[in-house]
Amino acid sequence: MLKLLDLLSAVALLVWGTHIVRTGILRVYGANLRRVLSHSVQRRPLAFAAGIGVTALVQSSNATALLVTSFVATGLMALSPALAIMLGADVGTALMARVLTLDLSWLSPLLIFFGVILFLTRKQTRLGQLGRVFIGLGLIILALQLIVAAATPMTQAKGVKVLFSSLTGDVMLDALTGALFAMISYSSLAAVLLAATLATSKVISLKVALCLVIGANLGSGIVALISSASQNAAGRRVALGSLLFKLAGCALALPLVGPLAKWVDGWPFRTQELVIAFHVLYNAVRCLACLPLTHHMARFCTLVMPDRETPETTARPRHLDPAALDTPSxxxxxxxxxxxxxxxxxxxxxxxxxxxxxxxxxxxxxxxxxxxxxxxxxxxxxxxxxxxxxxxxxxxxxxxxxxxxxxxxxxxxxxxxxxxxxxxxxxxxxxxxxxxxxxxxxxxxxxxxxxxxxxxxxxxxxxxxxxxxxxxxxxxxxxxxxxxxxxxxxxxxxxxxxxxxxxxxxxxxxxxxxxxxxxxxxxxxxxxxxxxxxxxxxxxxxxxxxxxxxxxxxxxxxxxxxxxxxxxxxxxxxxxxxxxxxxxxxxx
Missing domain, CATH: 1.20.58.220 (Phosphate transport system protein phou homolog 2; domain 2)
Incomplete structure (x- = not known):
C-alpha cells in the first residue's frame, strides 16, 4: 500500500511539474505566443509548425487549444487554420515526451536549485518566472525517476498484478483507461510518460502501453472539448474538429496495436524508447494525414455545430456592425x-x-x-x-x-x-x-x-x-x-x-x-x-x-x-x- 501511495504521489508531482512549466511559459511569453498563433494562419504548413513550436514550449496541447479556441471565438482566426494548429500541437507534445524521457537525472537538481534562486530573488521579473519554469522542468524529471523507483518493487506485488490484470487484452478498455488518466491529470504528456515508465518497469505489457498512449491522445481531445464549453459555437468547433481527428486516428490504429507490439517486442531497444517512439510516430503520421482535410473538417463541424442564440451572461455590442467599417463615418x-x-x-x-x-x-x-x-x-x-x-x-x-x-x-x-x-x-x-x-x-x-x-x-x-x-x-x-x-x-x-x-x-x-x-x-x-x-x-x-x-x-x-x-x-x-x-x- 505504501508503494502505491509513493507511485500516486510521484504521478501527482509529474502533473504539478507540467502545470508549473505551462503557467510559467504563458506568463513570460504568453503575449508573444498568442501573436505567433494569430499570425500563422496564411498557410496550413505554417500553422502546423506554429502549433508544434508553441506546444513544445508550454508542454501542453490543452494550453494551445485554449489559446486557439479563444481566437476563433472572437473572430480573429478561421476554423481551418485553427485545426491545423491543433494538429501541430499534438506533434509538439509528442516531441516533448521524447525529450523528457532522455537520461536527464543529473539535470533535475540543477534546474530545481537555480530555479528556486531565480524565483525567490527576482519573483516579479521575467527572469523570476523563468526560474519557475526551471523548477517545473526539474520536478518533471524528478517525478519520472520517482515513478520508476516506486513501480519497480510493485511488479512482484499480488495486489498490483490484480490491479493491472484487467489491462492485458481488451484494446478498447486499455485505450479508455489511457483517456481517463489524461483527463484526470489534465495532460496527455503526463499520461504518456507514465505509460512508458510503467512498461519499462514491466508493470504493464508493451501492447497495453501502446493502447494507453492512443487513449491518452484521445483524452486530451475530450479535455479540450470540455474546456471550450464556455466559448461560443465557433470556439467549440475547434475542439470538436480536433477530437474527431483523434477519434479517426484511434479507430485506425487500435486494430494494428497487437501485431505491432509483437513485431517490435524483440527489437534491441528499451521498452520506454519503443513506447515514446510509437507516440511520436503515431501523432506525426495521423496529423500529416489529417492536415489536407482541415477544410473539409471545418465545414463538417460548422454543419454539426451551427451558431445559435444563447442567453447572454454578459452584455454584447448591439450597434457595432462590421459591414459598416467600409464607411468610416x-x-x-x-x-x-x-x-x-x-x-x-x-x-x-x-x-x-x-x-x-x-x-x-x-x-x-x-x-x-x-x-x-x-x-x-x-x-x-x-x-x-x-x-x-x-x-x-x-x-x-x-x-x-x-x-x-x-x-x-x-x-x-x-x-x-x-x-x-x-x-x-x-x-x-x-x-x-x-x-x-x-x-x-x-x-x-x-x-x-x-x-x-x-x-x-x-x-x-x-x-x-x-x-x-x-x-x-x-x-x-x-x-x-x-x-x-x-x-x-x-x-x-x-x-x-x-x-x-x-x-x-x-x-x-x-x-x-x-x-x-x-x-x-x-x-x-x-x-x-x-x-x-x-x-x-x-x-x-x-x-x-x-x-x-x-x-x-x-x-x-x-x-x-x-x-x-x-x-x-x-x-x-x-x-x-x-x-x-x-x-x-x-x-x-
Missing part, C-alpha cells in the same frame, strides 16, 4: 451609440451604489459586479471595432471623433473598475463589521453621489452633441465638485475632532469613497477638454477667451479659500487638465 456613429450604452450601464452601477451604502444589500452588490462585467465586455468590443477601422480614410473631424470615442470608453471602463473597488471597500469596512456612517457623513456622501450622477449625464450629452456651452458647464461642474469634496473632507475632520464615534469608525472608508468619487468625476468630465479643443473652438474672439480665463481664475481663488496648497493652484482655461490625458489632443 457610419462606423463612427455605431461606435458612438455603443459608447453611450456603455455610459448608461456605468450610470446604473452608480445608481445602485447608495443602496449598498445604506443597506449592504448583497443582491444589489452582485448586480453591480454583473454590470461591471458588461462594461468590460463593451469596452473590449468598441476597442476592437475601432482598431479595425481604416484610420487613413478618416478626415480631420472624424479622426478627432475617433479619439474622443477611445478616450471616453477608456474612462468609462476605468470608472466601472473604481465603482467595483468602492463596492468592495463598503462590504469589507462597513457591512462585514456592522458599522454605519454618521448622519452628516451619509448626507455628504449622498450629495456627492447625486452631483456625480448629474456630471456623468452631462458628460454623455456633451460627448453626443459636441456642445461648446455644455463643455464649459461640465468644466465648471467639475470645479464645483472639487470645492464641495474639499469642504466635506474638512467637515469630516471636524467631526473626528469632536470625537463622533461613527465618524471615527468609518473614517477610512469615508475618505476613500470621497477620493474615489473625485477620481470618477475627473474621468467623467475629461470629455469637456476634448470638445473644447475642437478646431472650431479656436476661432473664438479674444474677448470671449479672456472672459473664460477670468472665470477660471475666480474659481481658482475660491478653491484657495478652502485650503488648497499653492503648488496645486493653476491658472488658465485648462487648469487641472493633467488629471486625465486626452488622446484627442495627442491625435491632433
Amino acid at each position: 457610419l462606423a463612427l456613429v455605431n461606435a458612438v451609440r455603443e459608447t453611450l450604452r456603455m455610459g448608461d450601464i456605468v450610470e446604473q452601477m452608480l445608481n445602485y451604489l447608495p443602496q449598498v451604502i445604506h443597506n449592504g444589500d448583497a443582491l444589489i452588490a452582485k448586480q453591480i459586479r454583473k454590470l461591471g462585467d458588461d462594461v468590460d465586455a463593451l469596452h473590449t468590443g468598441i476597442k476592437l471595432y475601432l482598431a479595425r477601422m481604416p484610420r487613413e480614410d478618416l478626415g480631420e473631424r472624424d479622426s478627432q471623433r475617433w479619439a474622443e470615442v477611445i478616450e471616453l470608453t477608456i474612462n468609462l471602463e476605468q470608472a466601472g473598475d473604481i465603482i467595483e473597488h468602492m463596492l468592495g471597500a463598503i462590504q469589507d469596512k462597513k457591512t462585514s463589521r456592522s458599522r454605519s456612517f454618521s448622519r452628516n457623513g451619509l448626507e455628504e456622501i449622498s450629495a456627492l453621489h447625486a452631483q456625480l450622477v448629474s456630471n456623468l449625464r452631462l458628460s454623455l450629452s456633451v460627448f453626443l452633441n459636441g456642445d461648446q456651452e455644455g463643455a464649459k458647464r461640465l468644466r465648471r461642474a467639475k470645479q464645483r465638485f472639487r470645492l464641495q469634496e474639499r469642504r466635506f473632507a474638512h467637515s469630516h475632520v471636524e467631526r473626528l475632532r469632536q470625537q463622533v464615534v461613527q465618524s471615527i469608525e468609518t473614517s477610512s472608508l469615508h475618505l476613500d469613497l470621497i477620493s474615489d468619487m473625485k477620481r470618477l468625476n475627473s474621468l467623467f468630465c475629461a470629455i469637456a477638454y476634448a470638445v473644447m479643443e475642437h478646431p472650431e473652438s479656436a476661432g473664438k474672439d479674444s474677448d470671449e477667451l479672456l472672459d473664460e480665463l477670468a472665470d477660471m481664475e475666480r474659481e481658482e481663488r475660491e478653491a484657495a479659500d478652502f485650503g488648497e496648497p499653492p503648488a496645486e493652484r493653476k491658472t488658465g482655461a485648462f487648469a487641472d487638465h493633467e488629471v486625465i490625458h486626452s488622446p484627442a489632443r495627442d491625435a491632433s
Whole structure:
C-alpha cells in the first residue's frame, strides 16, 4: 500500500511539474505566443509548425487549444487554420515526451536549485518566472525517476498484478483507461510518460502501453472539448474538429496495436524508447494525414455545430456592425451609440451604489459586479471595432471623433473598475463589521453621489452633441465638485475632532469613497477638454477667451479659500487638465 501511495504521489508531482512549466511559459511569453498563433494562419504548413513550436514550449496541447479556441471565438482566426494548429500541437507534445524521457537525472537538481534562486530573488521579473519554469522542468524529471523507483518493487506485488490484470487484452478498455488518466491529470504528456515508465518497469505489457498512449491522445481531445464549453459555437468547433481527428486516428490504429507490439517486442531497444517512439510516430503520421482535410473538417463541424442564440451572461455590442467599417463615418456613429450604452450601464452601477451604502444589500452588490462585467465586455468590443477601422480614410473631424470615442470608453471602463473597488471597500469596512456612517457623513456622501450622477449625464450629452456651452458647464461642474469634496473632507475632520464615534469608525472608508468619487468625476468630465479643443473652438474672439480665463481664475481663488496648497493652484482655461490625458489632443 505504501508503494502505491509513493507511485500516486510521484504521478501527482509529474502533473504539478507540467502545470508549473505551462503557467510559467504563458506568463513570460504568453503575449508573444498568442501573436505567433494569430499570425500563422496564411498557410496550413505554417500553422502546423506554429502549433508544434508553441506546444513544445508550454508542454501542453490543452494550453494551445485554449489559446486557439479563444481566437476563433472572437473572430480573429478561421476554423481551418485553427485545426491545423491543433494538429501541430499534438506533434509538439509528442516531441516533448521524447525529450523528457532522455537520461536527464543529473539535470533535475540543477534546474530545481537555480530555479528556486531565480524565483525567490527576482519573483516579479521575467527572469523570476523563468526560474519557475526551471523548477517545473526539474520536478518533471524528478517525478519520472520517482515513478520508476516506486513501480519497480510493485511488479512482484499480488495486489498490483490484480490491479493491472484487467489491462492485458481488451484494446478498447486499455485505450479508455489511457483517456481517463489524461483527463484526470489534465495532460496527455503526463499520461504518456507514465505509460512508458510503467512498461519499462514491466508493470504493464508493451501492447497495453501502446493502447494507453492512443487513449491518452484521445483524452486530451475530450479535455479540450470540455474546456471550450464556455466559448461560443465557433470556439467549440475547434475542439470538436480536433477530437474527431483523434477519434479517426484511434479507430485506425487500435486494430494494428497487437501485431505491432509483437513485431517490435524483440527489437534491441528499451521498452520506454519503443513506447515514446510509437507516440511520436503515431501523432506525426495521423496529423500529416489529417492536415489536407482541415477544410473539409471545418465545414463538417460548422454543419454539426451551427451558431445559435444563447442567453447572454454578459452584455454584447448591439450597434457595432462590421459591414459598416467600409464607411468610416457610419462606423463612427455605431461606435458612438455603443459608447453611450456603455455610459448608461456605468450610470446604473452608480445608481445602485447608495443602496449598498445604506443597506449592504448583497443582491444589489452582485448586480453591480454583473454590470461591471458588461462594461468590460463593451469596452473590449468598441476597442476592437475601432482598431479595425481604416484610420487613413478618416478626415480631420472624424479622426478627432475617433479619439474622443477611445478616450471616453477608456474612462468609462476605468470608472466601472473604481465603482467595483468602492463596492468592495463598503462590504469589507462597513457591512462585514456592522458599522454605519454618521448622519452628516451619509448626507455628504449622498450629495456627492447625486452631483456625480448629474456630471456623468452631462458628460454623455456633451460627448453626443459636441456642445461648446455644455463643455464649459461640465468644466465648471467639475470645479464645483472639487470645492464641495474639499469642504466635506474638512467637515469630516471636524467631526473626528469632536470625537463622533461613527465618524471615527468609518473614517477610512469615508475618505476613500470621497477620493474615489473625485477620481470618477475627473474621468467623467475629461470629455469637456476634448470638445473644447475642437478646431472650431479656436476661432473664438479674444474677448470671449479672456472672459473664460477670468472665470477660471475666480474659481481658482475660491478653491484657495478652502485650503488648497499653492503648488496645486493653476491658472488658465485648462487648469487641472493633467488629471486625465486626452488622446484627442495627442491625435491632433
